[in-house]
Amino acid sequence: MVAGGRAQFDGVTLRGVTESTPPSNFVSDVLAPKFEELTGIRVEIETTSWDQMYDKAIKDMEAGTGIYDMVYLEQDIVYAYLARDFLVDVTAALQEHPDLQAPGYDEANFTTFADNFRGENGGLYGTPMEAFIKVYLYRTDLFEDEEIRAAFQEQTGRELEPAKTHEEYAEIAEFFTRWGQEHDLDLWGTTAQAHTGHPASWYEYFESVAPTYGVYDWGIKPDQNYAASVENGGEMNSDEAKAAMTWWLSMRDLAPPESVQSTWTEVATTFAAGRAAQGLVYGENAAWIATDDSQSRVVGEVGVAMPPLEDGVMEDAESGEGYIGYYDGGAFGMPVTSNNQDAALLFMQFMALPEVQEDWAIAGSRITLNSTYDAPRVQEVDAELGGYYTMLRDDGRLFKGAPEYPFHRQLIEATAPIFYQILTGDLEPGEGLDQMAAKSEEELTSLGYRTN
Amino acid sequence: MQRQRPWLSILFWVLISFLTLFPIYWLFVISVKPAVDLFSTPDLILKSFYWDNYTEVLSDRTLRGYMMNSLIVSTGNAVLVTTLGFLACYALTRYDLGGKESIFFWMITNRMAPPAVFLLPLFLLMTQYYRIGDFTLLDTKIGLILVYCTLNLPFAIWTLRPTVEGIPKELDEAAYVDGASAWKVITEIVFPLARPGVAVTLILTWVFAWNEYLLAATLTNFNARTLTTGLSEYVTTTGTEWGIMATISVFTLIPALIVFSLVQRHIVTGLTFGAVKG
Amino acid sequence: MTISLKAGSSALALSLLASTALAQDLQIENAEWWQEAARSSTA
Numbered sequence A: 001m002v003a004g005g006r007a008q009f010d011g012v013t014l015r016g017v018t019e020s021t022p023p024s025n026f027v028s029d030v031l032a033p034k035f036e037e038l039t040g041i042r043v044e045i046e047t048t049s050w051d052q053m054y055d056k057a058i059k060d061m062e063a064g065t066g067i068y069d070m071v072y073l074e075q076d077i078v079y080a081y082l083a084r085d086f087l088v089d090v091t092a093a094l095q096e097h098p099d100l101q102a103p104g105y106d107e108a109n110f111t112t113f114a115d116n117f118r119g120e121n122g123g124l125y126g127t128p129m130e131a132f133i134k135v136y137l138y139r140t141d142l143f144e145d146e147e148i149r150a151a152f153q154e155q156t157g158r159e160l161e162p163a164k165t166h167e168e169y170a171e172i173a174e175f176f177t178r179w180g181q182e183h184d185l186d187l188w189g190t191t192a193q194a195h196t197g198h199p200a201s202w203y204e205y206f207e208s209v210a211p212t213y214g215v216y217d218w219g220i221k222p223d224q225n226y227a228a229s230v231e232n233g234g235e236m237n238s239d240e241a242k243a244a245m246t247w248w249l250s251m252r253d254l255a256p257p258e259s260v261q262s263t264w265t266e267v268a269t270t271f272a273a274g275r276a277a278q279g280l281v282y283g284e285n286a287a288w289i290a291t292d293d294s295q296s297r298v299v300g301e302v303g304v305a306m307p308p309l310e311d312g313v314m315e316d317a318e319s320g321e322g323y324i325g326y327y328d329g330g331a332f333g334m335p336v337t338s339n340n341q342d343a344a345l346l347f348m349q350f351m352a353l354p355e356v357q358e359d360w361a362i363a364g365s366r367i368t369l370n371s372t373y374d375a376p377r378v379q380e381v382d383a384e385l386g387g388y389y390t391m392l393r394d395d396g397r398l399f400k401g402a403p404e405y406p407f408h409r410q411l412i413e414a415t416a417p418i419f420y421q422i423l424t425g426d427l428e429p430g431e432g433l434d435q436m437a438a439k440s441e442e443e444l445t446s447l448g449y450r451t452n
Numbered sequence B: 001m002q003r004q005r006p007w008l009s010i011l012f013w014v015l016i017s018f019l020t021l022f023p024i025y026w027l028f029v030i031s032v033k034p035a036v037d038l039f040s041t042p043d044l045i046l047k048s049f050y051w052d053n054y055t056e057v058l059s060d061r062t063l064r065g066y067m068m069n070s071l072i073v074s075t076g077n078a079v080l081v082t083t084l085g086f087l088a089c090y091a092l093t094r095y096d097l098g099g100k101e102s103i104f105f106w107m108i109t110n111r112m113a114p115p116a117v118f119l120l121p122l123f124l125l126m127t128q129y130y131r132i133g134d135f136t137l138l139d140t141k142i143g144l145i146l147v148y149c150t151l152n153l154p155f156a157i158w159t160l161r162p163t164v165e166g167i168p169k170e171l172d173e174a175a176y177v178d179g180a181s182a183w184k185v186i187t188e189i190v191f192p193l194a195r196p197g198v199a200v201t202l203i204l205t206w207v208f209a210w211n212e213y214l215l216a217a218t219l220t221n222f223n224a225r226t227l228t229t230g231l232s233e234y235v236t237t238t239g240t241e242w243g244i245m246a247t248i249s250v251f252t253l254i255p256a257l258i259v260f261s262l263v264q265r266h267i268v269t270g271l272t273f274g275a276v277k278g
Numbered sequence C: 001m002t003i004s005l006k007a008g009s010s011a012l013a014l015s016l017l018a019s020t021a022l023a024q025d026l027q028i029e030n031a032e033w034w035q036e037a038a039r040s041s042t043a
Helices: A022-039 A050-063 A078-083 A090-096 A112-117 A146-156 A166-182 A199-213 A239-254 A257-261 A264-272 A283-291 A313-319 A341-351 A354-364 A370-374 A376-384 A388-398 A408-424 A429-446 B006-031 B052-058 B061-094 B100-111 B116-129 B141-165 B169-177 B182-193 B195-211 B214-219 B227-234 B242-272 C005-009 C011-025 C031-039
Strands: A013-019 A042-048 A070-074 A127-139 A278-282 A302-305 A325-333
Touching: A013 A022, A013 A050, A013 A341, A022 A042, A022 A127, A022 A341, A022 A354, A022 C031, A042 A050, A042 B227, A050 A070, A050 B116, A050 B214, A070 A078, A070 A341, A078 A325, A078 A408, A090 A341, A112 A127, A112 A325, A112 A388, A127 A283, A127 A341, A127 A388, A146 A166, A166 A239, A166 A278, A199 A239, A199 A278, A199 A313, A199 A325, A199 A408, A239 A408, A239 A429, A257 A264, A264 A278, A264 A283, A278 A283, A278 A325, A283 A302, A283 A388, A313 A388, A341 C031, A354 A370, A354 A376, A370 A376, A376 A388, A408 A429, B006 B242, B052 B242, B061 B100, B061 B141, B061 B182, B061 B195, B061 B227, B061 B242, B100 B141, B116 B141, B116 B214, B141 B195, B141 B214, B169 B182, B182 B195, B195 B242, B214 B227, B227 B242
Parallel strands: A013 A042, A013 A070
Antiparallel strands: A070 A325, A127 A278, A127 A302, A127 A325
């Protein structure tokens, strides 16, 4: 120790890699300079595209080069990282270094979303920084239009309300697609994230549609020797899964023509361009669709509701056996290869301070602390967003992230080609799901999860 | 025949020009539209200009840094590669080296594999092996220049070879007889005559480095990022900033156009030079 | 601090606004602790 209180972090620069999204930009543009101002520790955040981000983080951690002190962890990749011991247990590290424990930082203040980043011992392996649910968006201007309501009532015999069941949803979709045709409008009844060559469609089916039919965790049963087929105790090709697929494809056919080339981005753009009356949209996009008039034509005309469900699914979700939709998000984790772990621990706590999170919620429309919901400014924004934050708080527990599978990417890569054939019509939904279930079991066997 | 039907020729060239220029026009159209208009029915004719994308790009310090990095790396790479390539060609065409055809062929083999194959080895070399203390080549402009050099040098040698070969050896010999040194012969006799070939090599290697994405994306992080890698920041899960990307692309075109216009008059000679040597 | 969500939702608008205003406006409750944490000797 040099006399005169020489800073132990003198000259330290923390480096992180993340995707270039509004919540991440808040880290690099706001949190990093503030943190440097207080502590003298410089923070450089490299923002890049989603695939590049993983590529670079994984290369660094595999090679042990120690380039990054923090890496973005999407909820669905964390189990693969944990399986390879890439990350530092933050809870344990703070217990070892109580002097680094920051006042105001409280692990218990995180919303339940943080549980996605806990290891088997309950330790937290990342600071949650964004969290969204995939919600059912509908156009309030159309749903409240008297002429439309009257026409809907006449055709269907019921009031036009956001759908609670798949049948109602389909009825509304059919109505609006026809309404668009008859009135020569660029309007369709639903969105569909149904790209025929991008995993976004795979995700929409398995994470947002199949669960609403009671098919959870991709229809794979870890406790049944990782079975996927009905024959072996799985559900990937169950009657419910097939019904879900048939329903989803019929919605795709009512959606705007770009849907067969749509990922999450295009679905959001379709909705923002006013081309769909309703749809399932990721929450991170719901915010700008509802409020940013430089990107959206439907500002102030967006309502938020729960996804349509089959009977019994809500009961499953309430009891914790199932879920009604996708809970998405990410955290910042620290690679074990980081050379600046103490400084990184400080920054990771800094990101989770209640006062920081409040501003962040307003700038990036994401909430990861319970205390943030109560802030008056956040409540104002909630009103603008049609109650999206309220839904996140009250009903967030009904949604779930990707299942805890370390084989996440391998399984998608193995089955996606068959899935795309279903979308292009080269395979019947039933036959396609049978093949996918068989392929999944084959892949899980070769990866060593399933034993014959 | 052609003289009798000039309109046919004109029509042909108009069509070709349209096909070539339309994507550039379309790029420009996207860059001057607000995001909200991009996904409505396409409008070919511009009715109004929305300059916000341009002001955003110009006021972004990070992007200006990327642009500077791109310029330094491309120019550094082109100059280094062309110089080395030219000297190599001189040696290989003027001196009676054993197995020189094999050397020529051997050099081009490293262009036969896709660059992605070299990604991981390069990453490891640059982070773990070529290091002095804490200094590594990763995320440095010089590192990127050297990587591009290994990929571009064979190309430069093959492009320059016919040019240098096409310059009669008798010219060198006459100069040597007059007492000129090898350096003088190379710089004052051979180089001026090889200028068209050098210009072509310079521009092609410059453009290669300017447009390169894959290696730059992996081998740079904060300090040496180039404009092409900067573009990828605008493709995100919460939306793709098409307007900004188009604007950056327009800016990427400008330096390339300037470089082209500077050496344009050499290009035609360069591309045909040595092609009909006897 | 007057950043609207509209501005906040756009990555670029945010980064522009943020660099000019937000970092300065962010009030950290235990600022001294953070200053101290970085400057004192720890494990």
